[in-house]
Amino acid sequence: MACQDPAVTGVRAAAYTVPTDRPSADGTLTWDSTTIVIVRVAGGGHEGIGWTYGPAAIAAIVRDKLEPVVNGRPVLDVSAALEAMVRAVRNAGRPGAVGYAISAVETALWDLKARLLGLPLYRLLGAMREEVPLYGSGGLTSYGDDELRRQLSGWVHEEGFPRVKIKIGESRGTRERRDLERVALAREVIGDRAALFVDANGAYTAKQAVRVGRGLDDAGVRWLEEPVSSQDLTGLRQVREGVAMDVTAGEYGCTVSYFEEMCAAQAVDCPQIDITRCGGVLEFLRICAVAAAHELDNSGHCAPYLHRHAAAAAPRLRHLEWFHDHVRIEQRFFDGADPPEQGVLPLDGQRPGHGVELREADAEPYRVA
Ligand SMILES: [Mg+2]
Numbered sequence: 001m002a003c004q005d006p007a008v009t010g011v012r013a014a015a016y017t018v019p020t021d022r023p024s025a026d027g028t029l030t031w032d033s034t035t036i037v038i039v040r041v042a043g044g045g046h047e048g049i050g051w052t053y054g055p056a057a058i059a060a061i062v063r064d065k066l067e068p069v070v071n072g073r074p075v076l077d078v079s080a081a082l083e084a085m086v087r088a089v090r091n092a093g094r095p096g097a098v099g100y101a102i103s104a105v106e107t108a109l110w111d112l113k114a115r116l117l118g119l120p121l122y123r124l125l126g127a128m129r130e131e132v133p134l135y136g137s138g139g140l141t142s143y144g145d146d147e148l149r150r151q152l153s154g155w156v157h158e159e160g161f162p163r164v165k166i167k168i169g170e171s172r173g174t175r176e177r178r179d180l181e182r183v184a185l186a187r188e189v190i191g192d193r194a195a196l197f198v199d200a201n202g203a204y205t206a207k208q209a210v211r212v213g214r215g216l217d218d219a220g221v222r223w224l225e226e227p228v229s230s231q232d233l234t235g236l237r238q239v240r241e242g243v244a245m246d247v248t249a250g251e252y253g254c255t256v257s258y259f260e261e262m263c264a265a266q267a268v269d270c271p272q273i274d275i276t277r278c279g280g281v282l283e284f285l286r287i288c289a290v291a292a293a294h295e296l297d298n299s300g301h302c303a304p305y306l307h308r309h310a311a312a313a314a315p316r317l318r319h320l321e322w323f324h325d326h327v328r329i330e331q332r333f334f335d336g337a338d339p340p341e342q343g344v345l346p347l348d349g350q351r352p353g354h355g356v357e358l359r360e361a362d363a364e365p366y367r368v369a
Contacts, residue, residue, distance in 0.1 A: 139166025
């Protein structure tokens with residue numbers, strides 16, 4: 001195919017802070033707002049969009065550190081642009097906000113490339129599937145019992161989700177009995193219609209997680225996420241060996257080598273990969289390959305409308321996290337953020353790129369940078 005070879009002609013970044021719908025907490029953090037940083041790259045008469053979640057300062061990192069190395073590069077050569085961004089941040093340090101900024105730009109470049117070629121991104125990458133299985137994710141420790149009931153019941157009994165996740169490890173793991181009571185309540189609400197997952201956000205010690213884990217196993221919980229800090233690979237492995245359910249982690253990972261180390265340590269049963277943090281589409285797929293080399297499946301973490309195309313192209317994908325907080329923002333800000341059907345997110349084979357358009361008028365009131 002004869003193809004134009006346009007260059008990137010502009011990179012823009014803006015941050016928007018959206019209040020949560022109610023006070024929010026998990027095992028180790030409380031928050032009352034969530035900030036999305038949206039990047040737009042221009043080239044060849046089109047514009048691509050990508051995003052991440054994190055501090056508004058990410059927009060400044062994009063402008064100061066990444067825009068100068070991406071501008072003027074061939075739109076089609078996303079891998080070279082990624083490499084250039086990674087090299088440019090050597091002294092700034094890639095993990096954390098800088099890696100999140102790289103991810104937002106990289107995902108915007110893929111959107112632009114796919115739009116130039118007139119293809120949905122998952123077709124450009126090579127589709128493995130036409131829809132992405134989801135799990136409903138919420139059940140915050142700050143919810144009252146009625147709120148927990150309403151949310152889980154809505155997902156399972158009204159929307160047909162086959163798996164849902166709640167937060168445990170309340171107050172940094174000091175309320176074990178309450179954790180198990182909430183798990184029992186969740187089970188009572190969903191019955192045997194759906195699998196039950198829990199996320200402790202690193203709140204427990206390893207031995208504590210094994211003790212609580214026995215109760216979770218008895219309640220039929222299938223997925224124990226971050227029972228201890230993700231930094232503690234030895235602790236994760238200890239928990240993994242001490243419980244029947246799958247132990248998972250990985251949401252903060254910013255590099256392929258982070259996941260290689262996690263897999264090699266036999267710390268998890270299913271690494272969780274976040275495309276808005278790990279470096280974007282290419283790194284997401286490379287990490288899937290690393291996990292596959294260790295005979296492990298993978299799962300996508302949050303930001304469902306940015307993950308869906310890479311997830312549809314990913315080998316050994318189990319599911320993608322349908323995180324209440326991000327779903328709210330993405331459905332409010334983007335046209336094309338269509339609702340799931342029976343717990344799966346269908347891919348639109350018609351719309352190019354990520355298949356979403358920013359509704360500027362809806363986003364602008366939340367703009368902070
Ligand atoms: Mg988590």
